[in-house]
Amino acid sequence: MQRYAARRARLLAHMPPGAVAVLPTAPEVARNSDSEYLYRHDSYFYYLTGFAEPESVVVLVAARGDAPARAILFCRQKNVEREIWDGFRHGPDGARVAFGFDEAHAIEDLDGEIVKLLADAPALYYALGSALDARVRQWLASVKGMARTGVGAPASAVDLLPLLDEMRLFKDDAEQATMLRAATISSQAHARAMRASRPGMYEYEIEAELLYEFRRNGAQAPAYNSIVAAGANACVLHYSANNAQSRDGDLILIDAGCELDGYASDITRSYPVNGRFSAPQRRLYELVLAAQSAALQAIVPGQPYAGVHEAAVQVLAQGMLDLGLLNHDIHGSVADIVANKRYLQFYMHGTGHWLGMDVHDVGQYRDTAAEGKPSRALQAGMVLTVEPGIYVRPAEGVPEEYWNIGIRIEDDVLVTPEGHTILSAAAPKTVAEIEQLMQSQ
Structure with missing residues (x-):
């Protein structure tokens, strides 16, 4: 997984101290009734993670002061019953070890954790104009709701994809x-x-x-x-x-x-x-x-x-x-x-x-x-x-x-x-x- 970690480090080097980047993988797509198309990960997400499971999000936090940079994965929890039907899942703990992340959490915890990460972050990097827009607005509203405690929301939103495009070229x-x-x-x-x-x-x-x-x-x-x-x-x-x-x-x-x-x-x-x-x-x-x-x-x-x-x-x-x-x-x-x-x-x-x-x-x-x-x-x-x-x-x-x-x-x-x-x-x-x-x- 070293080359994926190196790519994350290169991307983080382009971000200001404390900035946060959020990148989800592709959703599963229904073919008809209860059947789905063969799953294919999002290319950008895979480029940074090597992780091919659906329902996953990677969050990168640039180093600031004494706080080191962090790579955090949100993914599906282990579920033995579902694995009988759909196959192996790494789960957060397994994925963290196997794919070299600093932290890993259940995908259900994303909304709560991302609000904490965005507090006082100078900038948010994500794919502007994507399906993530509505969710980002909710996150930012939650951060702004914390203003009375002295917490500030990111001052700018930056399109993440042009940076990754140049790397992938x-x-x-x-x-x-x-x-x-x-x-x-x-x-x-x-x-x-x-x-x-x-x-x-x-x-x-x-x-x-x-x-x-x-x-x-x-x-x-x-x-x-x-x-x-x-x-x-x-x-x-x-x-x-x-x-x-x-x-x-x-x-x-x-x-x-x-x-x-x-x-x-x-x-x-x-x-x-x-x-x-x-x-x-x-x-x-x-x-x-x-x-x-x-x-x-x-x-x-x-x-x-x-x-x-x-x-x-x-x-x-x-x-x-x-x-x-x-x-x-x-x-x-x-x-x-x-x-x-x-x-x-x-x-x-x-x-x-x-x-x-x-x-x-x-x-x-x-x-x-x-x-x-x-x-x-x-x-x-x-x-x-x-x-x-x-x-x-x-x-x-x-x-x-x-x-x-x-x-x-x-x-x-x-x-x-x-x-x-x-x-x-x-x-x-x-x-x-x-x-x-x-x-x-």
Whole structure:
């Protein structure tokens, strides 16, 4: 638990003496009737605690004078009868020892204890605008009711999440190792799906291959709803039905990744269900692959995050002209296409996002402290996805041979001091790799 304690210490170092931070975990959510969705902790809470039980709150109190800093957990009490039905509970005493807290109390004691902690605290840190707002108002009202005894309420409320966002943006060695393992499991799942695919299979049959590989290798769950899109469905960016039947000649676009020990992977591959790219499919695929290669070359410490997208767009715009998707006489040069965003007809999303505990992870994309808020510089320890694509829907002036082809190629990338490392490199990606894998079965 040392790394969680170290994170709490880093956060406390940003808080003034005596300030209090409060952070609850996620609630359990009803699915229907008396059934609940599989529980998943709050990422911020887990980042600071490593504790995965519901109905829990962590409270941090910054050192002041002779009083040391304190990390206090509120959680469910031990309950042998409920453990028969729902499984093991640490209880306050067990959690305090196992997870390295200074104190631990029953969750039912939170309201009474927090009022004592907030008395004379200079500031309260929590997620402003969250479900905790109403409860915070009650706590502060109780503290103000003690004014006649000379006790003061916190003079300010500070949003806790931006501080944690910046911390979470940079992954330590343990986080990097977990994310590499998650990406490797997901890479193996994509390869399994390719090997299993045959014309006539339903999208959900292919999805089942992914899910099997995730769980077989110890991943707890998918990191997000898997996309398995055959043919024209690949042109729907957030396609989720996964119930269509593939046809001979279709490309399959799979956007899927597992979650392992609280960290997400996010990989997309596109491949022909019959194991052979047609000539039009190959031309579009090689274009997207070239765009990704250009984007990857832009991942160097000190270079702007926005440069990743800009590099991909330059290659895609040139390719759209070369393949006749856009017309030079109508749409102009590559510079014109980029400046006027004419490429949006076929490429309408960004080239990536931060990746971590959440699949679209936290952290600013701009340097908000600098004038004009320019794109922030990439730094070692950041992890991002790189996912250019092209989506060709039937339209006047668009060559029919490209209609209903959707392609995206996405990898998980760690920024290193020297450049970058592709965490998901084990997923087959080149035309030759994909065709060889599929034809070997």
